[in-house]
Amino acid sequence: MEFKTVLTVCPYCGCGCNFYLEVLDGKVIGTIPCKTSPVNEGKLCIKGWNVHEFIQDPDRLTMPLIRENGSFREAGWDEALDLVASKLKKIKEQHGPDSIGLFASAKITNEENYVIQKFARAVIGTNNVDHCARL
Amino acid sequence: MIEKVIERVKELLEGGEIKGFVGLCNKNGHTAPYLFTEVAELDHLVVGDFQNPGDARYPLNKLLIDLYRAYPEEKFGVLVRGCDERGLNDLYVWNQLTPKNVVAVGIPCPQELADACGCPKPYPDNSVAEPIAEGAEAQDLIRMEALGVKERFTQWMEVFSKCIKCYGCRDICPMCFCKECSLELDELIPRGEMPPEIPIFHLVRAVHMAGRCIDCGLCNEACPVDIPLRTLYKKVGDIVYRKFNYRPGFDKGKSPLNVLENK
Structure with a gap:
């Protein structure tokens, strides 16, 4: 028998609420907000409260999927990224850089967000950059 | 008070009476719900008074139910205040736990907390110390x-x-x-x-x-x-x-x- 409570940060928005994941014999069975965290003081929203449900859900995507002939097939990262890059390139050539937009994330670092806008402006050539809450 | 709790849990773990103790632990500068299975871990045991009395309480009985459902034959200890012990009693009434699988290790609450809670009985019957507060009105x-x-x-x-x-x-x-x-x-x-x-x-x-x-x-x-x-x-x-x-x-x-x- 192994029971652990693992302190972690909510993966959803940028607030950074702290909670414990309850892990019994390797299975995540519950979420409980951290009372001593100055960020959320023992409170969570409905998304945070249910984080444990998706972590080990069988429907969770664990590898890239490529849609072919109306259905998905599993693929490696290299193949998937090559496909995305070639399609973006094609769209840019055919319709211009402003036909592409990028959404950054509240859950990644400042530096990663910097890279996203740099990629949009310097590589693709568009100012269409926004944050994930606009989705 | 903490020393008395540690002493009691040590006794229960060493004597093999319980498989583990559902309590609170000082981890990463935070108070965390925790299952103690080794005596050596007890140095980190706390009772949930982080900055003020009872400000870091957790629903330990809920964890106990999870453990009981997974390991119905095992016996566990659990840290209780007056309210938690009432919880145990009512969980027995509703057949969600059985007394033979649970050892309550209780602590009394101070008057300050009892007044803030309007608690009718701020001390458990199974306690490591005498009551230090009287019941308060809501x-x-x-x-x-x-x-x-x-x-x-x-x-x-x-x-x-x-x-x-x-x-x-x-x-x-x-x-x-x-x-x-x-x-x-x-x-x-x-x-x-x-x-x-x-x-x-x-x-x-x-x-x-x-x-x-x-x-x-x-x-x-x-x-x-x-x-x-x-x-x-x-x-x-x-x-x-x-x-x-x-x-x-x-x-x-x-x-x-x-x-x-x-x-």
Whole structure:
């Protein structure tokens, strides 16, 4: 028998609420907000409260999927990224850089967000950059 | 007090009486719910007084239920205050735990905390120390009841309207043990549609808490918008006490609200 409570940060928005994941014999069975965290003081929203449900859900995507002939097939990262890059390139050539937009994330670092806008402006050539809450 | 708790848990673990102790642990500068299985870990045991008395309490009985469901043959110790022990008693009444699988290690609450909670019995029977506080009156309820019906209704609707529907009150509740919650029944609340209007959820939950709530106040503490849920459930508990002469956690035997026969 192994029971652990693992302190972690909510993966959803940028607030950074702290909670414990309850892990019994390797299975995540519950979420409980951290009372001593100055960020959320023992409170969570409905998304945070249910984080444990998706972590080990069988429907969770664990590898890239490529849609072919109306259905998905599993693929490696290299193949998937090559496909995305070639399609973006094609769209840019055919319709211009402003036909592409990028959404950054509240859950990644400042530096990663910097890279996203740099990629949009310097590589693709568009100012269409926004944050994930606009989705 | 902590020394006495540690001493008792050490005794239980070393004697092999319990498989583990569900308590609180000082980890990463935070207070965490924790299952102690080794005596050496007990140096990190705390009782949930982080900056103020009882400000880092967790629903340990809820963890205990999870462990019991996974390991029904094992015996566990659990850290309890007066309210948690009432919780254990009522969980026995509802057959969610059995006394032979549980060893309560209790601590009394100070008067400051008892007054803030309006706690009727701020000390457990199974305690490592004598009571240090007397039962306190529920001032919040007295204040609310002094208002006229209209004023009271307006005040409740006002606080309910702040609800962000996190349902944290249900999630943290150590007495919410149902395997199927009506909140998750597609027949009652269809998936993908708006959640129930205010104050339906709050009042339905209040009714579900009748004869069940042991007045620990964890729902109040988990509410992001400070809805005084505890006051509401105290009132519901009062009605059950008046009508059925039953107080969850104080009275053993069968709950008057249980229509099922005991096995």
